[in-house]
Amino acid sequence: MTMMPGTPFAGSNVVFEITGLEPWDIVEVTFYEPDGNAAGWVRDDHYVSSRSTEYFLTDEEGNARWVRYGAQDQVGDWTVHVTIDDALRIIRYSYTKFPLPRREYITLGVPLYGCRSDEAVIFFSDSVNFAVTVDMHARLKFAADLLEERLGVRTAEIPVIYMLGNQADFASSIRAAGEEPGWEAGFFRSYGENPGIYIQSDKQQTDLYHLMTHEYVHFLLDEVTDGADLPSWLNEGLAEYYEFEVGRQGDFPDASYRRMLWSGDVAQRAAAGGWLFPLSRLESLREWNSRAVDLVSLQYAQSHMAVRYLSERYGERAPIEIVRQIGMGESLNAAIGNAIGVDYAQFEADFVDWLAAWDDPERAAARSYLRVLNDLDGEVSAILDLRGEVIREWSLHGNRAKAEEGAAELQERAENLVARMRELEPTPYVAGLHDAAVAYFDILESWLAEDLGYFITGQDSKRVAANAMIPEFTYRRVDLGLRLYDAMLILNLYN
Numbered sequence: 001m002t003m004m005p006g007t008p009f010a011g012s013n014v015v016f017e018i019t020g021l022e023p024w025d026i027v028e029v030t031f032y033e034p035d036g037n038a039a040g041w042v043r044d045d046h047y048v049s050s051r052s053t054e055y056f057l058t059d060e061e062g063n064a065r066w067v068r069y070g071a072q073d074q075v076g077d078w079t080v081h082v083t084i085d086d087a088l089r090i091i092r093y094s095y096t097k098f099p100l101p102r103r104e105y106i107t108l109g110v111p112l113y114g115c116r117s118d119e120a121v122i123f124f125s126d127s128v129n130f131a132v133t134v135d136m137h138a139r140l141k142f143a144a145d146l147l148e149e150r151l152g153v154r155t156a157e158i159p160v161i162y163m164l165g166n167q168a169d170f171a172s173s174i175r176a177a178g179e180e181p182g183w184e185a186g187f188f189r190s191y192g193e194n195p196g197i198y199i200q201s202d203k204q205q206t207d208l209y210h211l212m213t214h215e216y217v218h219f220l221l222d223e224v225t226d227g228a229d230l231p232s233w234l235n236e237g238l239a240e241y242y243e244f245e246v247g248r249q250g251d252f253p254d255a256s257y258r259r260m261l262w263s264g265d266v267a268q269r270a271a272a273g274g275w276l277f278p279l280s281r282l283e284s285l286r287e288w289n290s291r292a293v294d295l296v297s298l299q300y301a302q303s304h305m306a307v308r309y310l311s312e313r314y315g316e317r318a319p320i321e322i323v324r325q326i327g328m329g330e331s332l333n334a335a336i337g338n339a340i341g342v343d344y345a346q347f348e349a350d351f352v353d354w355l356a357a358w359d360d361p362e363r364a365a366a367r368s369y370l371r372v373l374n375d376l377d378g379e380v381s382a383i384l385d386l387r388g389e390v391i392r393e394w395s396l397h398g399n400r401a402k403a404e405e406g407a408a409e410l411q412e413r414a415e416n417l418v419a420r421m422r423e424l425e426p427t428p429y430v431a432g433l434h435d436a437a438v439a440y441f442d443i444l445e446s447w448l449a450e451d452l453g454y455f456i457t458g459q460d461s462k463r464v465a466a467n468a469m470i471p472e473f474t475y476r477r478v479d480l481g482l483r484l485y486d487a488m489l490i491l492n493l494y495n
């Protein structure tokens with residue numbers, strides 16, 4: 001059993017690897033916090049599961065691997081319970097506190113430590129893991145570089161970021177800065193005594209990165225317009241669009257992809273159902289901020305998609321061109337006309353039509369693959385049912401000829417299934433899933449060949465050989481099932 005890194009700092013991710021087990025074995029894993037409570041499982045998409053126990057399967061070499069995403073894990077002694085074949089192993093490890101380098105110190109509602117890099121100044125409260133703030137410097141550089149490449153703009157000033165580890169600290173800091181906290185978990189202001197980006201940081205990595213990129217885009221646009229007011233849909237839409245775009249280029253693309261599709265689907269359903277906001281109702285910041293909580297996700301989603309439409313239809317720099325025109329004093333109407341050659345009303349009508357029919361192209365391609373794979377998996381179930389009937393028929397009536405007939409039909413259906421499987425053309429998104437499916441159908445075919453050979457010949461060696469394949473068959477079946485479930489979840493297809 002190995003851990004990487006061996007002595008993790010609080011806030012970092014830890015990879016666990018266990019080797020030398022039997023192939024295709026089940027490994028049950030639960031993490032316990034320093035206070036002894038079971039910790040919520042953090043999934044690969046950085047959503048915290050309501051379950052604290054997860055199951056892994058060893059591969060053909062007897063290895064299993066899992067990651068603890070530790071952004072919110074506090075300093076102290078942690079315990080991992082690993083159960084394999086009813087035997088419990090207890091692993092203890094400690095998160096140590098990252099040694100703080102030379103630091104600045106301020107009070108803004110709560111005491112904050114500060115750390116400066118070439119990219120940012122980040123102040124953070126005691127409840128935020130320092131390792132997470134270190135990571136944020138690197139992520140900010142990543143986001144700023146990508147935005148510069150895509151939009152051709154970069155801030156002259158480096159941003160000041162305030163990371164507050166919980167809602168109470170976040171609210172006190174915002175009040176100390178002279179503002180009233182609302183429902184946002186992120187906040188940017190360019191004026192007053194402590195300008196900068198405020199982030200409620202009780203979140204896993206992906207949501208932290210998204211918030212930071214989102215607020216950084218506001219900071220960037222504020223520089224581009226020299227502080228001029230932008231219509232909220234354009235300002236928020238750019239922030240939303242790029243938090244997804246930057247996230248999808250980062251280390252956890254699927255986690256960002258899932259959030260992007262969710263937002264796109266919220267807007268698409270509203271367009272198809274006719275309950276989008278008129279864009280004119282998404283211009284005023286006051287109106288935006290005072291909207292009832294149940295409408296908040298739609299206003300963000302619709303704005304995100306308005307910017308996606310602008311970028312995809314008129315080029316990636318079209319939205320920033322509108323921003324620039326507004327910064328030069330043009331009206332929104334004129335800015336849109338100058339930037340894309342279509343007036344505001346026409347743009348909105350085209351946008352709504354496009355959105356009502358929208359689907360993400362990568363998902364659309366994967367969707368038909370997933371549908372066929374799902375059909376094939378249904379055919380596996382039908383084959384297994386038929387196999388059960390053939391066995392029953394044989395053991396009840398001992399009718400050998402009938403068993404042989406059934407076996408031949410099974411064989412034919414299995415071969416047909418594998419042939420259809422081989423014809424499937426995976427899209428890049430489902431490549432990993434496809435490999436798992438090929439391995440599953442291969443073992444199914446080999447297993448059925450031995451199994452049916454036994455029906456036909458009655459040779460016991462064939463029965464033994466068939467049974468020896470069952471653990472791998474079970475593993476492949478579960479593995480494919482889990483991957484299929486994850487793909488459907490990420491692609492937001494469970495609606």
Ligand SMILES: [Zn+2]
Binds near residue numbers: 214218236239
């Ligand atoms: Zn925003």
